[in-house]
Amino acid sequence: MSGRLQLEPHATEVGRYETLQLTVTVTTSGIANPFADARLIGTFTCNSGTTKNVHGFCDSGDGTLWRVRFCPSEIGAYRFALQYQDACMGEYVVGNFVCHASRAPGFVRIDPEHPYHFIHDDGTHPFLAGKTAWRLGCSPYWREFINQAVAYRMNVLRVGVEFPPAFGDLPGGDCWPWAGTRASPDFSRFNLAPWQHWDEVIQYAAEQGRLIEPCVFTEIARVRPSPPIPDTEMERYWDYLIARWAAYPNVLLWELFNEFTDLPDYQAYMARYFKRHDPYGRLVTTSGLQVGEIPFPKENWNELIVPHFCVGSWHHLHGFYHDWARKLHTFGKPVYVDETGRAIVGQSNTDGSHRRKQYWIWAMAGDYCNYHSEGGCYVNLTLEPGEEFWPPFVNFWETTRWWEMIPADERISAAPPGVLAAYCLWSPAETIVHVYTKASGADVPPGALALRLDGGHYRLRFYRPASGCWDDGSIVEHTGDTLTIACPAFRDDLVIHFDKV
Secondary structure, three states, X not given: OOOOEEEOOOOOEEEOOOOEEEEEEEOOOOOOOHHHHEEEEEEEEEOOOOEEEEEOEEOOOOOOEEEEEEOOOOOEEEEEEEEEEEOOOEEEEEEEEEEEOOOOOOOEEEOOOOOOOEEEOOOOOOOOEEEEOOOOOOOOOHHHHHHHHHHOOOOEEEEEOOEOOOOOOOOOOXXXXXXXXXOOEEEEEEOHHHHHHHHHHHHHHHHOOOEEEEEEEOOHHHHOOOOOOOOHHHHHHHHHHHHHHOOOOOEOEEEEEOOOOOOHHHHHHHHHHHHHHOOOOOEXXXXXXXXXXXXXXXXXXXXXXXXXXXXXXXXXXXXXXHHHHHHHOOOOOOEEEEEEOOOOHHHOOOOHHHHHHHHHHHHHOOOEEEEOOXXXXXXXXXXXXXXXXXXXXXXXXXXXXXXXXXXXXHHEEEOOXXXXXXXXXXXXXXXXXXXXXXXXXXXXXXXXEEEEOXXXXXXXXXXXXXXXXXXXXXXXXXXXXXXXXXXXXXXXXEEEEEEEO
């Protein structure tokens, strides 16, 4: 080991799908710009023979402090070598550690058996239920915001790695990852303070079981109308982002741009760059503009459908939201609606019951959604209409095997009088029906639901989406074809759940 490169003490054991951090010091670094003129590469080899290379990152302005983060996917003994190189020296250090079993679920992938849905490396299925958290990396309320998301069962926080102070003079200022300022940027260096703060945010979110959905560009794309391909300045940024964040399994995916579908060649190049350089192969996508633009639905590089519906409560639940939900579900990819509605008076979207019905419409079409609000854009602790309904929404879906069911509205032949619409998700083992009214606060008297089900014995239960309460269940014997059941009275909406027993 060279006297100029020193490996700091590190953990000798780490859990599977947990993050190991290694730190090295370069005692005689004299290069002008360590972010551009030096590199550190870690090679990790398991005793099974599997090898993975990951890039390290400089964590000091003078280039004397470097880190490598690694997430092991195999249980066993590992050895590693960290190779440092700059214009003046090339040195390496070696070490080892042991990976043991853990309860960490691993990275989020697309489920190959159910391609509209997600699966962790450990085989469990996450039900994505998110919230906008644009300024999480610079808000003084970041910890309280994450705690609030835990309390309200929101398990994905959508953040801007680069995000301007677009909503006024807010605490924390500009979320700016580079040196210089947004008005006078220096893309050759990084502003380390926000990056180091992000480490704390991501690690705390992981401890609380929250996923982070980073948007790589929010505003800067709009002031770079013709970026080059390849784009060496931005590749440095992407490399740094990947080196710092990729080993955290709770980083859900890479969202390239927010509401930006220009530059298709550049987006394809950028997506392929992330896929090629992320050693853990997480998902890549980009998001469309408001009111249903579908971003690059047929491009192989775009692995999700991420539209936005940042619109008010005047939009028709059945003729607008449901029609879009079913349309989006035709591309053979998971659908994650990053913005559904927006709870501000100016967009007349302050009806919490209407927003609750939106969530259910997306889910009943086999899609996922994110709560978008002013509070989430600012990252303050304001709760807005409809957020109170997330716990019963998520609680219900996590009791089901939603990933096995498919939209099957055609199975319903009659719904209780007074409802606007009835939707069905079906599998041979489980069926869910959601019925709802057009007007918020409307009451529906007892009525009949008729739908086509296979013969068998079913446990029948009724769920109240507003309160999260179940009615007493019963066992129904069905000989096949159409089953007609009596539904209780309800207000706004009701869920009918069938389990084959």
